[in-house]
Amino acid sequence: xxxxxxxxxxxxxxxxxxxxxxxxxxxxxxxxxxxxxxxxxxxxxxxxxxxxxxxxxxxxxxxxxxxxxxxxxxxxxxxxxxxxxxxxxxxxxxxxxxxxxxxxxxxxxxxxxxxxxxxxxxxxxxxxxxxxxxxxxxxxxxxxxxxxxxxxxxxxxxxxxxxxxxxxxxxxxxxxxxxxxxxxxxxxxxxxxxxxxxxxxxxxxxxxxxxxxxxxxxxxxxxxxxxxxxxxxxxxxxxxxxxxxxxxxxxxxxxx
Amino acid sequence: xxxxxxxxxxxxxxxxxxxxxxxxxxxxxxxxxxxxxxxxxxxxxxxxxxxxxxxxxxxxxxxxxxxxxxxxxxxxxxxxxxxxxxxxxxxxxxxxxxxxxxxxxxxxxxxxxxxxxxxxxxxxxxxxxxxxxxxxxxxxxxxxxxxxxxxxxxxxxxxxxxxxxxxxxxxxxxxxxxxxxxxxxxxxxxxxxxxxxxxxxxxxxxxxxxxxxxxxxxxxxxxxxxxxxxxxxxxxxxxxxxxxxxxxxxxxxxxxxxxxxxxxxxxxxxxxxxxxxxxxxxxxxxxxxxxxxxxxxxxxxxxxxxxxxxxxxxxxxxxxxxxxxxxxxxxxxxxxxxxxxxxxxxxxxxxxxxxxxxxxxxxxx
Numbered sequence: 001x002x003x004x005x006x007x008x009x010x011x012x013x014x015x016x017x018x019x020x021x022x023x024x025x026x027x028x029x030x031x032x033x034x035x036x037x038x039x040x041x042x043x044x045x046x047x048x049x050x051x052x053x054x055x056x057x058x059x060x061x062x063x064x065x066x067x068x069x070x071x072x073x074x075x076x077x078x079x080x081x082x083x084x085x086x087x088x089x090x091x092x093x094x095x096x097x098x099x100x101x102x103x104x105x106x107x108x109x110x111x112x113x114x115x116x117x118x119x120x121x122x123x124x125x126x127x128x129x130x131x132x133x134x135x136x137x138x139x140x141x142x143x144x145x146x147x148x149x150x151x152x153x154x155x156x157x158x159x160x161x162x163x164x165x166x167x168x169x170x171x172x173x174x175x176x177x178x179x180x181x182x183x184x185x186x187x188x189x190x191x192x193x194x195x196x197x198x199x200x201x202x203x204x205x206x207x208x209x210x211x212x213x214x215x216x217x218x219x220x221x222x223x224x225x226x227x228x229x230x231x232x233x234x235x236x237x238x239x240x241x242x243x244x245x246x247x248x249x250x251x252x253x254x255x256x
Numbered sequence: 257x258x259x260x261x262x263x264x265x266x267x268x269x270x271x272x273x274x275x276x277x278x279x280x281x282x283x284x285x286x287x288x289x290x291x292x293x294x295x296x297x298x299x300x301x302x303x304x305x306x307x308x309x310x311x312x313x314x315x316x317x318x319x320x321x322x323x324x325x326x327x328x329x330x331x332x333x334x335x336x337x338x339x340x341x342x343x344x345x346x347x348x349x350x351x352x353x354x355x356x357x358x359x360x361x362x363x364x365x366x367x368x369x370x371x372x373x374x375x376x377x378x379x380x381x382x383x384x385x386x387x388x389x390x391x392x393x394x395x396x397x398x399x400x401x402x403x404x405x406x407x408x409x410x411x412x413x414x415x416x417x418x419x420x421x422x423x424x425x426x427x428x429x430x431x432x433x434x435x436x437x438x439x440x441x442x443x444x445x446x447x448x449x450x451x452x453x454x455x456x457x458x459x460x461x462x463x464x465x466x467x468x469x470x471x472x473x474x475x476x477x478x479x480x481x482x483x484x485x486x487x488x489x490x491x492x493x494x495x496x497x498x499x500x501x502x503x504x505x506x507x508x509x510x511x512x513x514x515x516x517x518x519x520x521x522x523x524x525x526x527x528x529x530x531x532x533x534x535x536x537x538x539x540x541x542x543x544x545x546x547x548x549x550x551x552x553x554x555x556x557x558x559x560x561x562x563x564x565x566x567x568x569x570x571x572x573x574x575x576x577x578x579x580x581x582x583x584x585x586x587x588x589x590x591x592x593x594x595x596x597x598x599x600x601x602x603x604x605x606x607x608x609x610x611x612x613x614x615x616x617x618x619x620x621x
Binding site: 050096121 | 484
């Protein structure tokens with residue numbers, strides 16, 4: 001059974017059909033990538049899955065639950081975490097605190113307990129810290145633990161955002177252009193991490209990415225979209241060879 | 257510069273990073289507790305006033321500094337606290353009941369108001385809270401049987417377990433009462449900031465969209481911040497009522513709201529300590545100007561007291577100066593000075609670049 005099933009998903013902003021009839025399903029433990037030219041609707045698909053936008057039609061099912069009617073904050077507790085294309089970190093907090101914020105769905109205390117800082121709060125904090133340190137070790141972020149986000153270089157912020165998503169402890173992680181703006185070495189790190197996420201953590205990865213080399217390296221299957229419509233789906237080499245995909249990237253007319 | 261070698265997660269979870277920092281706070285509290293033996297009646301009354309302002313400042317700091325919402329109507333919650341406490345005491349309830357009731361009334365009212373208000377942000381929220389303030393002010397006048405209307409209300413003398421905490425009879429006792437409340441609230445506030453609740457406030461302040469993606473219910477979190485902020489302010493209002501002893505709606509004017517906003521911005525947004533620095537500035541500077549004016553009259557023979565509005569103008573100029581030259585507030589200046597000495601002689605000018613404003617709640621996609 002597939003972990004995430006998207007069926008006939010569409011969203012129209014006025015007359016603009018940003019996403020129009022996209023269907024795909026992601027199996028547990030799979031790395032699934034969505035590619036497409038700028039403005040193809042890739043990030044919009046992500047925003048639909050994380051319930052920031054309300055779809056015009058179509059359904060999204062995750063782990064057997066229909067989440068189409070959910071609110072944005074109800075998605076993370078199910079085990080879906082995401083990153084953003086334009087990094088959305090908490091700039092005035094440290095790396096450590098950003099990752100700890102990722103533990104929100106696992107909080108076990110209420111605000112009265114928090115204010116009195118009862119022993120239960122300390123126990124929970126220790127457990128959160130342990131988990132967050134594991135993530136930091138995995139992503140090699142220890143050197144930045146106490147640094148403010150506002151002063152960090154772009155590449156590190158990108159990684160911190162992946163770390164925050166991992167701190168959620170998700171089943172499915174949505175990576176919105178994890179390698180954009182990164183150097184060759186940095187994006188190679190991202191490729192290794194994605195492989196480790198799948199192999200060691202048992203995560204399912206859904207990724208939007210432009211870097212075809214990264215996509216080909218890590219993806220099991222690829223979905224190509226253009227103008228909100230699906231073009232082709234299959235293994236990376238199948239999709240790359242698809243004439244419609246080539247036309248969309250090279251700008252020639254799509255053969256009807 | 258001191259490097260702390262951490263050997264357990266508890267070192268990060270603890271409120272104080274080492275024995276020295278814990279000792280400094282203990283020493284400060286000890287000096288504050290000994291204040292009635294050290295200074296006269298006049299300065300003790302001023303210190304009490306500063307503590308009450310710091311308490312109200314912490315209330316607004318939680319809202320503006322830590323959850324990124326602005327309020328121009330916090331005087332309304334001071335008023336709700338003061339009137340709840342005094343009205344309940346006037347019907348014979350003891351202070352130990354009325355004081356928490358004041359916090360509860362202000363907090364619940366705040367949270368209730370917050371539910372529609374949290375959908376707004378920035379300047380719109382400021383206007384909405386200002387409108388709320390006007391409504392509360394009118395309600396105080398209308399509800400004359402409870403509030404005494406325009407005539408005002410008497411805040412009865414406080415008595416707990418047979419000990420008088422009357423502001424006039426036993427100012428030292430009243431001062432200690434205020435100090436205890438302030439210490440307790442500060443501790444709870446600091447605890448909040450190192451726990452999941454505080455982190456969710458910061459998350460909502462800095463990026464709503466990622467807060468949602470992490471499973472934080474933004475509406476509920478902002479309403480909680482609003483409620484807690486108003487509860488703290490309600491406590492300050494109750495104490496303020498007792499400090500003034502007889503008051504009417506005019507005590508809680510819109511200028512109080514603006515002064516409170518100044519306390520948090522000049523003190524340093526986003527730091528508990530900022531509320532204290534701001535409160536000291538806002539209560540001490542007018543007194544300082546008055547003292548200087550007296551000195552000028554006596555020694556130079558210049559009577560600037562004859563020029564109305566000069567005090568206010570001087571005060572305003574100091575505030576404007578701060579906003580322009582020290583946007584991180586007094587606490588920011590304190591941190592910079594500390595780091596400068598710690599790193600001496602290696603501190604650089606551009607180590608503290610100007611931070612972006614906090615009120616960027618419009619970043620929702």
